[in-house]
Amino acid sequence: MPRLASKPQTITASPIRRIATLLDEARRKSDIISFGGGAPSLPPPQEVIDHLINYIKSYPQKAVGYGATRGMIELRELIAEDLKKYWNVSYDPKEEIMIVNGGTEGIYLALGAILEKDEEVIVLDPTYLGYHEPIKLFGGRVRTVPVSVENGYQPKIEDVKKVISPLTKAFILLSPDNPTGRVVTEEFVRDLVDLAVEHDFWIIFDAVYKHISYGRPTPWVDSFKGARERTITINSFSKEASIPGFRLGYITGPPEAIEVMEKLKQYVSLAPDTPGQIAMIKFLESGIKDRYLNEIVLPTYKRRRDFMYKCIQEYLPEAKTSLPEGAFYFFVNLEEYLKAMERDDEEFANRLLYRKSVVVIPGKYFGEMGKGHVRMTFVSEPEERIEEGLKRMNAYVYSYM
Template sequence: MTRATKTYVSETVSRLKPSGIRRFFDLAASMDGVISLGVGEPDFITSWNVREACILSLEQGHTSYTANAGLMELREEISSYLLRKFQVKYCPEGEVLVTVGASQALDLALRAIINPGDEVIIVEPSFVSYGPLVTLAGGTPIPVRTEGTDEFKLRPQQILQALTERTKAILLCSPNNPTGTVLNKEELAAIAHIANMHDLLVISDEIYAELTYDENYTSFAAVGGMRERTILVSGFSKGFAMTGWRLGFVAAPEEIMQAMLKIHQYAMMCAPTMAQYGAIEALKNGEHDVEEMRKSYRRRRNYFVQSLNEIGLRCHMPGGAFYAFPSIRETGLTSEQFAEQLLLKEKVAVVPGSVFGENGEGYVRCSYASSLEQLQEATKRMRRFLLQL
């Protein structure tokens, strides 16, 4: 092979597709007057008391590495938080790890459990990183398609049909990104029964757990018999409006946790020290601010989803997160065509559903983590766009 044709890039990485979300973000950023319903980020600023705790940690000179697993005080607060909010108990010494965002926690979990060729069931539509992270860990992602006609609920029969002798784990996200669908306790129990019967692990991405609106949230680890099979992934980005802090955590049985910690030691060493001090304050004294954000998102959700249905974009009422996932099939456009034309003609940015898996085609993801005034203007522009079609 000559130098002209030789590549030094891994074949696995070469085959990965770039994130489908980024192209629309980059296009929207180059235009003036765009209302973005695309970014999966709270529009709230991190609470002042959390920022102040971070500033104080700097003033006091806390600028060194922490323990690999994170500050013990933070791990203790995370353990107390999980017990208080979701009735699941983890030992802070050996079953809790502080990570650089929930994304790193997912990466660590997958790399810690996957052997080459292992299969991981992924519920689609799903967040864009799930499949690639399974692939990068040496596994094979197996999509299970949920349907909009069933509010994108995962049903036991769908899992059973996807099982093979290579299945190692199920990767869940509830509330779901991009659909906002929440699985209730009974639905989770049905999945737990399958996991027990077929000796499967469950990676439960619960980053949106604080943002549920119509019923009490159930953590998968709290379902009977599932704590020892569950890797619970969460963080501070969504519920505590701390996206830029890049701080997450993972809780799991000690054997799995020690495997994740090994990878974390070599790849990352520890999460940012100042952010950890901020997170301690968020867990101790942030509940009021979280509740106020949740109330605001609920009001916006109710307005926005009703408005989408009124202008002809059929949309189920999401139970959590801050996304609506309306169908655009009646327009005759693909989700990518719809998103691109809406952006160019009316300067409203949404994300094509196709980037979240094949059965996301025919839908678009709209974030309602924007002011009510922006949502009102966005729906006005979307109505005008639909009338032009």
């Protein structure tokens, strides 16, 4: 075999994808309770499914035909209306919005469009697993800003200032956050935008969980003075419409940036999924989205969040965590238990799956600061299973105490 390229060999495969594979196998053997994955656990809105089925039935060829690289203009117009309605920011659907193949492609294109070799991108620690490797693929370097449970996982602007350098090219802000559930404060965003203007760097605002919040909504970076011309926003339909299998999202940004990302996209994936776009046009039309989120998704997830919080306090009283304001996850500091067990978070997670058939994600996968934590999804299991899972965790940790 001729040589493979060196850089792609140095990047690490996502450990969560690895766990997904393990899990598939484990599930066949026993009754697994999963606090692991980050997939929505509800079906998409029935009206959207019905519409899609009717459309495919009536226009099979059109339903699966080629589309434009930027996506359907009808969908982009509806997205512009939607962003105006929810965040009071106006985007030109032709020039400032592009449909992408999921938030993952959005991040990839954004980093590809801005990064030069050796430039630095600041991310929080812990953070989503999917940022470090594409930064490295484009030749960039990762700088991190620590956050911790004591402060509700909120970043401090002084810590950001400490890592800014002449090579700083971008800051990635995920809010609501994976793995911590944190929604950033208005104050932090204002200060961050000021820093970005002063030091002329980009903000990549990863808003894939934007509609999954249980109290105040996330501040919208673009609505802060000076932000618009230096912000690329990443959005996904996976979480808000529960359709991750269509790989569909969208990005916003300055027209020049969208143009460069469109050129990249032509050679990365050519165009987004057509039937998914047809489904999402229906989703954004005629109030389906509002009803789905407010009557089904958010009440269900909020109930499960509150219930898991109660269970954590009851069954893992020595754990420290922060009530997530958004997204799907508790990020739980288990140091008290891990000390007694003489295990790190990864060994803990492996043993817990083996001994008690409960899946949690080791915190160290999300960064240095994640060590001693586990991430626990509260959307994947109904209440009685959440309690059962926490009971199993209790039995496991107290066998060592």
